[in-house]
Structure formats: structure tokens, C-alpha cells
Amino acid sequence: MTHAHHPDKPIVLQFTDVGFSYAQVPVLESASFHIHQGEFVALVGPNGAGKTTVLKLVLGLADPSEGRIQLFDAPPNSGRDRLGYVPQHADYDPTFPISVEEVVRMGRIKPWSRAYRARDMQAVADALRIMELTELAQRPYNALSGGQRRRVLVARALSTQPEMLVLDEPTSNMDAESERRLFDALGSLKGNTTILIVTHDTGFVSSLTDRVLCVGDVGPSGKGRTIVQHRIEPTTEAPAQLFGGEALKVLHDSAVDDPCCCTDGGRR
Amino acid sequence: MMEFLKALFDPSMPFVRNALLAGLLSSVLFGVLGTIVTVKRIAGLAGAISHAVLGGIGMALFLSATGKVPNLSPMLGAIMFAVLAAVIIGVVSMRARQREDTVINAIWAIGMSIGVLFMAKTPGYTDPTSYLFGNILLISSRDLIMLGILDIIVLILAWRFYVQLEATSFDQEFSQVRGISTNAVFLVLLSVTAIAIVLLQTFVGIVMVIAMLTLPAGTAGFHARNMLGMMLLAWLYSSLFSVGGLVAGWSFDLPVGATVVVIAGAVFLGFSFFSMLGKRRKKARGKVEEANR
Numbered sequence: 001m002t003h004a005h006h007p008d009k010p011i012v013l014q015f016t017d018v019g020f021s022y023a024q025v026p027v028l029e030s031a032s033f034h035i036h037q038g039e040f041v042a043l044v045g046p047n048g049a050g051k052t053t054v055l056k057l058v059l060g061l062a063d064p065s066e067g068r069i070q071l072f073d074a075p076p077n078s079g080r081d082r083l084g085y086v087p088q089h090a091d092y093d094p095t096f097p098i099s100v101e102e103v104v105r106m107g108r109i110k111p112w113s114r115a116y117r118a119r120d121m122q123a124v125a126d127a128l129r130i131m132e133l134t135e136l137a138q139r140p141y142n143a144l145s146g147g148q149r150r151r152v153l154v155a156r157a158l159s160t161q162p163e164m165l166v167l168d169e170p171t172s173n174m175d176a177e178s179e180r181r182l183f184d185a186l187g188s189l190k191g192n193t194t195i196l197i198v199t200h201d202t203g204f205v206s207s208l209t210d211r212v213l214c215v216g217d218v219g220p221s222g223k224g225r226t227i228v229q230h231r232i233e234p235t236t237e238a239p240a241q242l243f244g245g246e247a248l249k250v251l252h253d254s255a256v257d258d259p260c261c262c263t264d265g266g267r268r
Numbered sequence: 269m270m271e272f273l274k275a276l277f278d279p280s281m282p283f284v285r286n287a288l289l290a291g292l293l294s295s296v297l298f299g300v301l302g303t304i305v306t307v308k309r310i311a312g313l314a315g316a317i318s319h320a321v322l323g324g325i326g327m328a329l330f331l332s333a334t335g336k337v338p339n340l341s342p343m344l345g346a347i348m349f350a351v352l353a354a355v356i357i358g359v360v361s362m363r364a365r366q367r368e369d370t371v372i373n374a375i376w377a378i379g380m381s382i383g384v385l386f387m388a389k390t391p392g393y394t395d396p397t398s399y400l401f402g403n404i405l406l407i408s409s410r411d412l413i414m415l416g417i418l419d420i421i422v423l424i425l426a427w428r429f430y431v432q433l434e435a436t437s438f439d440q441e442f443s444q445v446r447g448i449s450t451n452a453v454f455l456v457l458l459s460v461t462a463i464a465i466v467l468l469q470t471f472v473g474i475v476m477v478i479a480m481l482t483l484p485a486g487t488a489g490f491h492a493r494n495m496l497g498m499m500l501l502a503w504l505y506s507s508l509f510s511v512g513g514l515v516a517g518w519s520f521d522l523p524v525g526a527t528v529v530v531i532a533g534a535v536f537l538g539f540s541f542f543s544m545l546g547k548r549r550k551k552a553r554g555k556v557e558e559a560n561r
Contacts, residue, residue, distance in 0.1 A: 059445050085445045096307055096438055097492040106435045111447045114431055140493065156442070 009037040012072055012164055012194050013058065019066030019224065020053055027053045029224030031067070033213055037163070040186075040195045042205040043227075044250060045215035050225045051198050054215060055168055058196070059085060072163070084162030086153050088169050094142045100152050101137040104128060107159030120159075127159035130185055147178025154182065164194040171199070183208065205232060207246035214250070272518045283405050287524070290407045290471055291510030293415040294480070297464050299503025300426050302485035304457060307437045307495060313361070313458070315478045316372045317353045318465045320379025322474060324349030325399055326386030333390045343470055349379060350462040358458050362451055401525040402473025404514070411471055418467055422460060426499070429453070434495050476525040480506055483532040490539045509535070 014034040020027050027050045035041050045051045056062040057069055060077030071079030084107070104127055108120035116124075128134045131151045136144065141152060150170060157165055165186075171179050183206055186195060190208055199205070205212055214230050235249035275284045305314050328345025331337040353375050360371045387394040426433065435443040436450045444450045468477045488501035513528030 061441070061444060080445055081447065083445070085442060087439065087441055089439060089442075092439075093307070093309065095489055097489060097494050097498050098434070098438060099494060102434070102494060103438070106431075106438065106442065106446075109431055109435050109443070109446050109448065111432070111449065114428055116431075160446075 009039075011035065011070075012037050013196070014070045015057075015067065015227070016069075017067035018057065018064045018069060020050075020057060020062065021065050021224070022053075026224035028057075028064075028215075029066075029226055030220050031215075031227040033227050033229065035164075035194060035196060037194055038191050040190050040206075040208045040210045041197070042209045042212045043196060043198045043215065044202050044205065044212055045200065045225075046202060047200050049216040051200070051215050052168075054227070055166065055198055058166060059083070082163045084157030084160045084165045086150075086157045086165070086167040086170055088172065089149075089153060092149075096142065098141050099137070100133060100139050100141055100144070101128070103141050103152050104133075104137075104155045104159050107156040123159045123161055127155040130158055130188070131155040132181055132185075145175065145178070147174040147182075150174055151178060151182060151185075154185065158189075162193060164196065165189065167195070167197045169199055170197065171201075202250060204235065204237075204247040204249055207234070207248055209248055212248075212250050269515060269519060272515045275518065283407070284518070286407045286409065286412060287404045287514055288511065289412055290404055290415060291514055291528075292507055293412060293419055294468055294472060295484075295503055295506035295510055296419040297415075297422055297468065298480040298484055298506040299488075299501075300422050300499050301461055301464055302481040302506070303488070303495060303499040303502050304426075304433060304437065305461065305481050306485040306489060307498070308457070310458075311478075311482045312369070312372050313357050314461055314465065314481050316357060316376040316379070317350050317458075317462050318469055318474050318478050318481075319376045320349050320353035321346045321466060321469055322349075322383030322396065322399055323379040323381075323386070324383075326383030326390070326394075326396075329394055330386040330390045333392060343466065346466045346470065347463075350466045351459075353379060354458045354462040358455055362454065398473075399469070400473055400475050401523060402469065402471060402476060404472050404524045407471050414467060415471070418464060422464065425456075425460065430496070433457075437495070472528075473525045476529055479529040479532055480509070483529075483536045484509060487532075487536045487539050490543050505532075505535070 011034045015031050018031040019029045031054070043051060043054060053062065057064055058071065058076060060071075060075065060080050069076055072082050073079070101124065104124050105116060105120070107127065108116055108123060125134070128137055131154055133148075133151060133155055136148065136152075141149065144152065154165075154167070154170065157167075170182060174182070186197075186206075187208055189195065195208075197206070197209075202214070202216075209232060212230050212232050213227050215225055215227050217226055217228050218224075220226070231251045232248040233251060235247060237249065272284075275281050276288065278284070305311050324345035324347070325342040326345075327349070328337075328340045328342045331345075332340040356375060357368075357372060361368050383399070384396055387396055432443070432448050432453055435446070436448060436453045440450050465477055465481075472480075484505035485498060485502040487505050488498045492498035492501050509528050509532040512531050514524055516522065516531070517524035517527040
């Protein structure tokens with residue numbers, strides 16, 4: 001498999017010297033990276049390194065204290081309309097009465113509209129099909145296994161017909177079969193949809209991955225963490241059940257200089 | 269039962285008909301708002317608002333009886349405290365999640381205590397219990413009209429914003445990313461709940477309000493397939509509990525509010541027990557099937 005960069009494609013997400021603090025406690029400093037259209041990027045880092053903060057900044061759920069973030073050439077809270085988000089949904093209420101189809105339909109929600117149109121329902125049906133969930137559409141969401149529920153959340157994100165998919169720890173507590181199906185689906189989307197996958201597994205990433213961004217290295221002033229790109233290489237050391245079978249090893253001792261893949265911001 | 273029916277159609281006892289209508293009209297609010305409060309897991313928050321209201325009632329009674337603010341109605345005091353409690357809880361809930369529980373419990377306890385203190389210093393005898401359980405048999409036609417108007421407002425809001433309510437209750441973060449102002453939804457919900465609590469507690473008492481906001485919806489949650497089904501079922505259960513409580517209370521000369529709460533609580537606990545039993549059986553059956561394979 002080739003791990004092509006796409007410097008000829010437009011940039012969809014760009015962090016420029018981004019810093020972020022929680023109540024005077026620096027979390028992120030001088031973070032600069034960018035992602036091109038169609039790339040499959042893994043954002044890795046140990047727990048507590050600041051991955052969730054990066055995610056919140058990308059989604060426009062938090063504002064940077066320094067620097068600038070552009071999502072589809074707009075501030076994140078405008079650009080996020082073109083993004084599909086798959087949260088961990090760890091605080092999910094197992095007694096919430098809702099069917100699989102109703103969950104996926106939420107991807108088509110608009111702030112003020114109360115009705116779903118025929119094209120919304122078509123997008124829902126397509127998303128269910130891609131994630132191999134059509135037969136489970138009418139099942140109660142809380143009757144599914146953890147892995148199936150995660151695939152429903154991916155389907156919900158896909159029903160938005162996103163140009164970029166952001167997945168937060170999609171494989172945590174997932175069975176091997178669900179993981180294989182998830183990566184099969186992501187493989188079919190690769191190239192057309194930009195994919196940013198956030199994971200705390202710092203050793204290996206899916207073989208679909210084009211580039212790995214690591215959160216965790218101490219920034220220039222020594223206070224917050226920053227983001228660097230590390231090299232990846234094919235490996236046979238990864239457990240067979242990971243990522244549907246094929247994985248890449250992250251070489252944490254081998255950083256790629258910023259700006260990762262092209263020197264002029266990718267606008268040539 | 270026959271005695272109740274006789275009283276219901278007796279022209280000299282309009283209060284029985286009013287009580288029945290009040291039970292049915294408040295069931296709409298208990299069904300719709302109760303479901304949202306339950307699925308959004310803010311029952312504790314609604315409980316705090318409803319109990320804090322006692323502080324406002326006590327303050328209004330004291331100021332009115334001592335002539336400091338003549339004719340200050342208890343409902344006005346209740347509204348002031350409900351709004352204050354809702355604003356404090358709303359702000360804390362949105363800004364400092366980790367302290368939400370403490371603030372909810374503090375408001376619950378402080379509000380009630382302020383009410384008891386004011387009532388103790390109010391000239392004449394004031395019984396806090398009458399505000400805790402209310403008296404559905406004292407409802408006037410004007411009260412029924414107010415309840416009816418609130419029913420219509422809540423039904424229109426729930427119909428218009430059903431999908432947004434469902435999405436923000438299920439997954440707040442995702443809804444926010446999809447452009448829904450989750451804070452606005454939360455504050456509107458809190459305000460409507462606070463207003464409903466004030467109106468309802470005047471009629472049926474604080475304990476019945478909080479019990480009926482949670483128990484019918486909780487019971488409906490055992491077999492509802494979606495939020496709409498839960499609202500409709502909770503509406504039905506609430507009507508049944510209210511009418512059942514009224515009939516039983518009338519027939520056996522018992523306080524109606526407390527009877528309704530006991531019936532609703534018993535049905536909810538019964539459903540919980542059978543649900544638990546059903547899950548155990550299913551689990552055991554699964555283990556046997558696995559062993560036979």
C-alpha cells in the first residue's frame with residue numbers, strides 16, 4: 001500500500017502556531033500542522049497529552065488562546081458544517097429510547113428545521129449501507145454491542161455527507177469483527193473523504209494511514225505540549241486483530257520537520 | 269368508586285370535576301416535560317427548583333402578613349425563587365460541571381430552609397406541609413385555564429423543536445458540532461420547567477410535582493421505543509395515576525396528592541422489579557444456550 005501525501009490538493013485543516021490553556025495551565029503551544037484534502041491522518045498521543053484539546057479546537061468547541069485555526073478556509077465553527085464527527089460518546093445513557101435509524105438521522109439535523117426530507121432519508125440509508133447496518137436500522141440502539149454502536153456513530157457522521165471525517169478513539173473497547181468492518185468502510189472512503197483519526201495507541205496505526213501527527217512533545221517554552229509529525233513504516237509486529245489485520249509502526253524517534261509535507265502551505 | 273362518580277356529577281361539588289380536569293391537564297406537562305427531564309437526566313435539577321420554590325412562598329407569606337409588602341402573592345414569590353434557582357443552576361451547569369451536584373443540593377436545601385424560617389416568623393399559623401403536598405381539591409376554573417395555556421405552549425414547543433431536543437438529550441457534543449445552540453435549548457427548557465413547576469406546585473404540591481415529573485416518564489422508559497413514544501406513554505400513565513389517586517383518595521378519605529405519589533411510585537418500582545427479573549432470566553438463558561453449544 002502506498003502512503004501518499006497530497007501536497008497538490010487544497011488544505012482542509014491548518015493549525016498555525018496554536019496555543020491553548022485551561023485556566024492559566026498551558027496545554028498546547030506553538031502547534032502547527034496542516035492536512036490536505038483526501039489524506040488519512042492519525043493524531044496519536046498518550047492519555048492526557050492534549051488530543052482531546054486538539055479535537056475540541058478542530059470542532060470549534062474551544063477557541064485557541066494563541067495562533068490561528070482554519071477549517072475549510074474558515075474559522076472552525078463555520079467550517080465544521082462540512083465535517084462529520086464521531087465522538088467516543090462515553091457518557092451514553094443505556095436507557096435512552098432510540099432506534100439505530102433515529103440516531104443516524106441526527107446527522108441530518110439542522111438548527112431550526114423540524115422535518116427530515118427525502119434526500120435526508122436517502123443519505124441516512126446510504127450511511128447505514130456503507131457501515132453494513134441496514135438490517136439493524138429498526139433495532140433499539142441500546143440493544144447493540146459496543147462495536148455496533150460505534151459503527152452507528154460512524155454512520156451518523158457519514159449521513160452528513162462530510163468532506164472530512166474526524167473519529168475520536170473509534171476502536172476503544174471494540175471487538176475484532178467490528179474493527180475489521182470499520183476499517184473496511186474507512187478504506188472505501190479513503191481518498192475521497194479526508195480522515196482524521198484520534199487514538200491513544202502510540203505504537204501502531206492502521207495501514208490506511210498516510211501521516212501520523214503526535215501530540216506530546218514539550219513545546220519551545222517547555223510549558224505546553226506541541227504537535228510533531230513522526231515517520232511510519234510497515235511492520236509485522238502488530239497484533240493480528242488490530243485495524244482489520246494490517247498496521248504500521250510509528251517511529252517516535254524520527255520526526256519530520258514542520259511544515260510536514262510541503263513548504264508553501266500546500267497552495268501551489 | 270360509585271361515591272366518586274356520584275360526587276363527580278353532583279352540581280354542588282364543582283371542585284371534584286376541577287380536580288379531575290387538573291389531573292388530566294397537568295398530565296400533559298408531566299408526560300412531555302417529564303420525559304425530557306428524564307432523558308436529559310436533569311431530574312435532580314428540577315427537584316432543586318421545585319423545592320427552592322418553598323423559599324419564595326415563605327418569603328411572600330412573611331412579607332405580606334407583616335405588612336412589609338401588602339398582598340404579595342405566594343405565586344410571585346415562588347416565581348422569583350424558581351427563576352433565581354434556574355439561573356444559578358443553569359450557569360453552574362454550563363460553566364462548572366464538576367460542581368453541579370453540590371450546587372443543586374445546596375439550592376434544594378437552602379430554598380426549603382428559607383421557606384421554613386420565613387413561615388416560622390409569619391404571624392398566624394402556616395403549615396409548610398400544605399405547600400409540600402398541595403390540595404388538588406382547591407383548584408379554581410381560573411387555575412384550569414392557566415394550566416391549559418401552559419399545556420398548549422409546551423406542546424407547541426415540543427412539536428416544533430422535537431428533533432433538536434432529541435439530539436441534544438442524546439448527544440450534546442455532536443448536536444453542538446451540528447450547529448445547534450445547546451445552551452439555548454437548555455436554558456429554554458429550564459425556564460419552561462421552572463414556570464411549569466411553579467404553576468403545578470401551587471395546585472398539586474411540591475412533592476407531587478417532582479414525583480410526577482419523574483415516575484410516569486421513568487415507567488414509560490421501560491418499554492418506549494423512542495422519545496415520542498415515551499412522552500405519550502408518560503402522559504397516559506400520569507393521567508391514570510392522577511385519576512386513580514383522586515378516586516382512591518376520595519373513596520378512602522386520604523390526601524389526594526400523597527395517594528397519587530404512592531400509586532405512581534409503586535407502579536414504577538413494580539416495573540423496575542419485573543424488568544430486573546426479565547434481564548436476569550435473559551442472561552441465564554444466554555448462558556444455558558452457550559453451554560449447550
